[in-house]
Amino acid sequence: MKYNLYLIFSLLLLVSCGQKEDVAGELPQGTIAAQLKISGMPGVCGSDAEVDIKDLQGFRFEDGVLAEVFPSLALDKEGMCVFVPKREKGDLYFLANAGAAEGLDKLKPGVSLLDDFMELEVSFPSLSLEVLPMTGSMAVEGKHTKAVFMKRSVARIDLSSFAKGVSVKSVAVRNVLTNGYMNESEVVRTPETDEKTDFEKVFEDGCFMNRSEPLFYMAEQKNAGLAVEILLNCNGSWQRLEARLPETIRRNTVYDLQVSGLGASAKVDVIAGDWESGDGTVSENRPLGVIDASASELSGGVRINATNDTVHVPYYGSDFRLALLGEEGARIKVEGTVDGVIVDQTAARTLQKVAEVSVSSKVRMPGTKKEYIYLDVYSRDTYAARVVLVFEGSPVRLEGQIRFDSDGICDFNRYIDGELGMITLPEGREIRLEFAGDSPHWMKLEQNEEGSWRLLGGWKPNDPEADGRVQEGKIVISGTDGLHREVYTVRRINWGLPVVNIHGTWWCKYNLRGNVKRFEDQVLIQSDPATQENLAQYLMNCSESELLALMGHQYQGGNNDGLPLSHNGNSFYYDGMKSSGQNFGTMGPSEMAPDGYRIPSYEDYAFFSWGDNVNLGGVGSRPFNNKTGQRLNVTVAERDVSFLGNHFGVVSFYDFEQDGNHWVLYGLGHQWNTTPGSIARMNILFATYGHSSNTWGMEGYASSENPGNNWFKFVPQNSQKTRTIRCVKNAVEYIYD
Template identity: 30%
Template sequence: MSQGDTSLLKVRGVFSDFASAGSAAGAGEGVSEMKACLFQNGLLTKVYKDLKTTDNLEYSLGVNRLSGTLYMLADTEQLIDWNNLQPQSVTEEEWLQMTASSENGQPHPFWTGKVSLDSLTSGKQTLSVNMKRGVARFDLLVRGTAISVHRLTLKNVRQQGYLFEQNAVSSPEDVTSDDRVCEFAAPLQKDSVGVAYVYEQKNPELMVSVDVSIAGRSYTLEEYLMEDVKRNTVYTLTVRKELLTEELRLEIEEWNKEGDIALTPDLNSAIHFDVESLVLPEGVSVNGGRDVMTLPASALDFELQIDCDNELEWINDPSLPFVVEPVETTWQDANRFRLRKPLLPPGYPEEEALVRFRRKGLQGVYDEDSLKIVLLANPIQLEGELVFGKDDYLCDFARYVDNELGRMTLPEGYELLARFQNEDAWIKVEQVSARSNTYRVVGGWRPNDPKADGREQMATLVVRRISDGNETESYQIKRRNYGLPVTKMNGVWWCKYNAIGNSRSFDDQILVPQDPAAKAGKTVLEYLNTCTPDEYMRLWNRSAYIGDTGIGMEAVAEGGTVKLSGWKNPSVNMGQLDAKALAPDGYEMPAIEYYDRIFNGGWGMRFDRTDGYYTVQSPWEGRAHVYTLSGSRTDLFVGDVQLPELFHAEVYNKTNGVKDECVTFYGPGAQWGSGGVNHNKIVIACYSPENNGWFHAPGLRRQSIGKENSRIIRFIKSPVEYIY
């Protein structure tokens, strides 16, 4: 790779668990954030602050050349000033001397690791970086009856430690020391993991003091710790009562001493699933070697028997996708456990898990004492936007959605139903064909729904076995139910009001329950004729748009002139944007052809006249004529500027001589330069790749519209398959 090339390097973080007897490499559980720094020729050249954690802890990094050392850091947000860490700002020598400090005596948990890039020939391979914890852990072991540990104190603990592992265990030169006191809410009478944590340190003064009681008498046991306390290492503090002398002792041991050979039990027999003692549920199977059990995706709650010569204790692992609990039995019938697992929803892969046990009388946990459980994926197949949570079985769109939400393909012999509890039937489920077991899940819309105020709508999808009617699975779908007031004219559901404020946000729009004209029992034209000036301006102002911002410009008074605040000549023409680019979910800017159905394009159709009929530009289903009814206001002000007579008008057609529903147009005139608003000269936004539009000045005309023209936006409801 040449000097100027950029390579995409894949790096996998291999997170080491604390090095202790019987431990295995951890998976980095609990890591909240990962960052990286690249040093080349002894100088920081690249900082990676936004690495996204993936399921397999792989990260993609761009490097300019394959050289230098890559340092990986996890959970160091509070230890490094990442905002001010910039390339060229620190040398590698200075970097390796960086330290972490305790807070209120507690060290910050973090991981670090590094890898050299000098030997790489391409960026296509995946590098593994061994990530070590920056702290050491102390465990407390209690050996003897009636022993209670009340307090543990680590004396003279170094309060600072190096971020990165040094050539030898050491402490920073200006390190401070303090005591770390561990008080327990209740006296400890059994083994306890992680009673204290400290930074890696070289410390000949480090001591441990343990306050214990036995048979009503109190004791304090003290011992010096080893001088070198290593990162990523477990140290056990054992309080032991000798059987013969009844003497109390404090023993200290480092688990991972080099050269030590871990002791393992004399295993007379491996453990197996005992398939003869219990009846397994439907779909559960055990392999011939009796060491692998396969579970279906369905929810299960059953007992299993483990075949072993020793009594077993299950090792709790919160990461397992099921729960195992011991079943109280007699000593003749030990090693019986209860396994409970939830339903695995569709869309998740097959999983494998190891269930570990400890033999009674042994302290260690050994790989031989484990059994594998395979959890099969759900046979239901999903398509589209349907994604159900693994824990709550919920697909929460958290926004308004309609039309086809997705498809579910069920196993043969099953069907899909939609159910609602105290809710409208806003979802329908339909089978794609008689020969297919695929079901479409379709979201619906209700015109002028009085409950469309942004509330949550819930539906339940139920999987039912056809042969016996047994309902085997259920999943929930949730959306926000928003709706804009609409009126249907010539085949189009027109919104009754202009877009206001943030045109993409329902929060700024007039929603159905807020429809002021409907509340007053009037048409929009009647409401505009009679409402207060403030109410008129609430609908009229902040409804002028330009370019692709989607933010309504406010009309303001400036030097005796009304101007649109923030107007400037944009780089894009609004009419050539995607029809849904500026609209809230489920709505869109009308195509120019929709306006052709209700407008006459020869300057003759005017908003300042009540007249008709007019012949429309493009008749729809034979409806060639429309009529207008106008109104005006002379009592409106913008700041201290009184507006000239402002006109508004409704456009309607007739069926058998009777007036049909209508669409009313109003709004600030267009601004196309620095001179301000041109009153009653309205540009009406519409989608037109050819850059045509509708302009009223003083009559309506279909013509090319320049990008510099501000416009009012009247959305329509996007086509919807299901109206409920």
């Protein structure tokens, strides 16, 4: 089993959909939840191996003695694991991806000591790993939901080469110790071993240039013999560069081999930093670069590196000015482009400055990756130096359905509700929603865990503004001081159907007609003719032409277009009926329903019955208890009608009342084959989801023909027969006023 972890995880939902209680309060007695986070990772990584966990084990120690082992902890996709210790005492140590650890199988509860555990070794004989071993720990006592920061047991070696005309052929690190300790100690230790190896990476195309990437991983170690050799080509000439890695190589740290300069000035520097950026301190002194940092004007978040030749630009946008140094008469050439970035040059004000470069960078969209622009300095038409502008990719992580275009707009261009997406922010950023004027707050942010929010689209029952107008809201991300704002726009089309709430289920009042996906074809809220009176009474008294329009169309599975009632001069039939149709019972419940609605299931209709084949009785009212004991009342009414200028016959209306709420079931009878006249006038089949052969139907009889008989049934029916579609609203977590 494989999981991807990021610095900020969503809080595990241990309660059913729609509940908002705190997770810790929902944990059963004695249960502890651990939220695993990757130390030094804001959600961006060099490879999947750096965040994947394939297996997770736990070891609980009390007073320095192993008390309990959890050999296989389940980790959900949000990074949460739940366990039940025998005692809420001591400390729990986590080992992730520890398959290569030596002696793990020898640890025994009640026998093994914490000192033994800390001596576990792991071997890294090769330069690449499928997954990285990680460790972390937590105190068992106290809060029942805790964050655990996992550290990788290895260091990473990167290569960076941005010098113009320089391509790297190979990189080697000599005398690498292959064994290290799995667990972290207060000081870096190295197992007593003489096993060393050389790690080497050869670029077959010989053209590693203008980029930075991870090379390989190595164990944490104290080793004075770590030597670096780089073979490169500078404008056609081969050179070999040498450098030394620090004597102490620390876990969870990146060591970047940075190649710079040309010809005799070419060199490699080792810069150590955290896993986030690999940008830190220089291992040896370098001459001053081409950026005059003191004369430059930098906006918040813009950083110049220690060697004054690289500028890191934050993803949330910046406007800044760089002063570049050089000989008199030198010139600047800009290479590369990045969307939303403008680079302008102005004349220098002193002989020591080549130019002043103004850079304007817009907010980088979520999902964008790191990109580069190069400022190449030429002296008398000869390339002299390069400044690298590094435009950081956005660490804002989006999951789900929300996507932004280059202008920061997510336009769904349809009705949508429910969870629109998950938004994860880097540390130090805040998020909120903004709506214009008196616009309804149709979106909501719900925090899962620090730094992670669910974006919910809401629904308003019987909203008079659900008429196809556009709803808009803005997601605003900023620093805690309100600065460095990112503003993203989310739009949807607001549609809705008239509904009534029966025991927590929002039932549509009217049958579908026209195309099942087109709200414009349906009876909409603002055009509901029976808002001030009982629908059954309205259907009994309205004109026959209006009644036919409200009866809806018939449907066959797989055909989104309704089959209207027609007459050929001799018989009624449903225009467009085919000899076969798909099975509503096995199709997705939302496939033939407007966005946000679905085909009812067996359980939905069963609420209005006390069995699978019951007689509701004839014309009149009567109470009954349904299958789950709720008290309902049903009123049966009938009306003899003519449609399309021809006598159709008796149709019935079934008004179910529960706790004062009325829901009326009605419709045109089904057609059983394509021959005109094959309509069972009072036998209504309702599209039902979830069963491959049975469907709900109303087998009605006119009181003049078979009094006292109206049977509500869940029985087998073939998929050729037409169906009436009465939808229910999908469950929605956020209902707004």
